[in-house]
Amino acid sequence: MPLCPADESFAQFLENSLPKDTVRKAEARYLEDPRGRWPGTSQYVALPRNPQEVAQIVKACGKSSVGLTPYSGGTGLVGGQIPNSGSAPLLLSLERMNKIRGTYPEENAMVAEAGCILADVQSAAEAAGRLFPLSLASEGSARIGGLLSTNAGGVNVLRYGNARELVLGLEAVLPDGQIWNGLKRLRKDNTGYDLRHLLMGAEGTLGVITAASLKLAPRPAATGTALLTVTDPQAALSLLSMARDQIGEGISAFELLHRTGFDFLAATLPEIRQPWQTAPEWCVLIELGLSIGQSPQDALERLFTEAHEAGLVQDGLIAQSGQQSQDFWNLREHFPEANKRIGSVASHDISLPLSVIPEFITQATEALNQIGTWRINCFGHLGDGNLHFNIFPPDGSTKDALKSRSAELTALVHDLTHEMGGSVSAEHGIGRHKVADLEKYGDPAKLWAMRAIKDALDPVGIMNPGAVLRDKNA
Structure with a gap:
């Protein structure tokens, strides 16, 4: 009905x-x-x-x-x-439920309401001498409830995990109106089904998250940032492996960036200063966060030297100040805005096993070139296998002129992603836009279980109808 x-x-x-x-x-x-x-x-x-x-x-x-x-x-x-x-x-x-209910630095924990803006949670953690490591371009407006409901990713997943890894407990209202008081700040609690992980990533289809007990982390004693030019994505992947061998868990972020992104920045946001006259074809943005007694500068210099000798890195810039580090990140964080101003024909948030990423980029680019002329901005969180593979019209054309081809392009990218063992939704979720994709690529047993859970908890189907699963009442 x-x-x-x-x-x-x-x-x-x-x-x-x-x-x-x-x-x-x-x-x-x-x-x-x-x-x-x-x-x-x-x-x-x-x-x-x-x-x-x-x-x-x-x-x-x-x-x-x-x-x-x-x-x-x-x-x-x-x-x-x-x-x-x-x-x-x-x-x-x-949005009115935006209080920090408590901060517990000795426990590395904080309790925040769902309406808290991510940047405010980060600031509250910093004031307590701690770090809340979830970080993404929209952190000045994104709120905790939505970030947890979509299991948001961001730039620090390599080290700290997705949003679900940063939660100890939840408070939520279930579809029948019951309040689940699950805000325990426990690291171990084996008392049956874990409702946290059921609600996180459910995008509001199984209940409403109202507050969360969040994991905090020690603030790194010293940080370092570098932009390193690499020959291709395979070299970037080898550089990531080398960095892990040398630095271990001290790598906070490892981003793959393509020249197209810098070209779009120059065209749409010229006020954002770039550190080169001509952007490289591929480069990596790497950030380290190390403990007392360790030097990120020295670690990055050693990494550059060894990678250069191995032919993985051609050039590089190591930030010499906090401001220069922020300038590097400012480039990466404005990629989405530049993309928006150019106007994509089809945008994709995908993840792949790390070892197949170079081959995916090659195959996807070749396949697209066979059916038209496109500009491709491929960038993303290489450390955790998450690519933003976005397709733009050629110079002189617009997204509106080519929007009729959007479904064709997305099918090509998503089919190849699925064939290579990847996911067609890495960090953005399913929402309403990807319901058909979930039906096409999702495992049948998983889809059956998801529908059974949805029907059991929300038999009337009132919770965010049409999101994640097709609205049975439509």
Whole structure:
């Protein structure tokens, strides 16, 4: 049976039972996809202040068969937060739930509400002499609830893991309105099914995360950053292996960057200063974080010398100050914005076994060149196998002129990714944009189990309908 819309009468019903100004008309900012691909259909947004109000809202939606879509920072790139078909659901934003409930530096832990902005969590950890290592380009607006619900990645996954590896416990509201009080700050807790990992990555389809006990880490005593020019992706992969042998767990990030990305920066964001006259075809951005008594500068110089002698590295720049290090990262962090301004025909967030990445890049590029003329910006987190393989129109053309070919290009990239043992969604999630991809490439047994879990916990199907799994009520 189709769900009912969150219309004016339902909004009024909710408003009558909640504190004033909890429910309001959804402003444009709640209905905009960051890439401008589709507008949202919701009319109303609820802004609760505590878990009890969240529970009250979820219960009301279940009782009235009204869909509910959790909304976090609005930075998701696969439409998980933007319902654009079916009965208009109620948006649920936790932006008012933005308190740090407690910091425990001796435990390397922090309890933060789901509406906390990632940059604020990082700052609170720093104030306590600790590090919250989740880091990505949208950290100034992305919120903890959405980051955990999508199991976000970022640049430090190589060392610290995805978002799910940075969580000790959760507080969440389940689809029937129960509050799960799971904020224990325990490293060991073998008491049955681990609901943390069920909710993280579920993108709001199994419940609403309202707070989390987060893992903190010691702050590195010294950091170092370098941009090293490599001949090709295979050389970058060999450099990563060499760096691991020499430096071990001290490598915080290892990013592969292509010349196209720097060309796009020069064309769209010329105010961002680049450290060379002509960008190299391929380079690696590497960051180290070492303990007391260790010198990142020395470690990077040794790595450069050995890699140069082995023919892996042709040139390099080692940051001589904190500002220069930030300048290097500023280049990488503005790749997505430059891509957006150029306008891609098809963008892909994929992951592959490390050893097949060079061959994938070669095969995918050759296959694309056989069916047209394209500009390819291939970059990403080489250390954990996550590539952003984005395809752009040739000079003189636009994405709008070629958008009819988007599905063809994506099928080519995703088919090859699947054939080579990879994943068509590395860190962005499934959302609504990749539901068909999950159905096409997902393991049948896994899909069966996912549907069984969804139906058991959310039999009415109110939780983020149409995201991750196809809406059975549509």
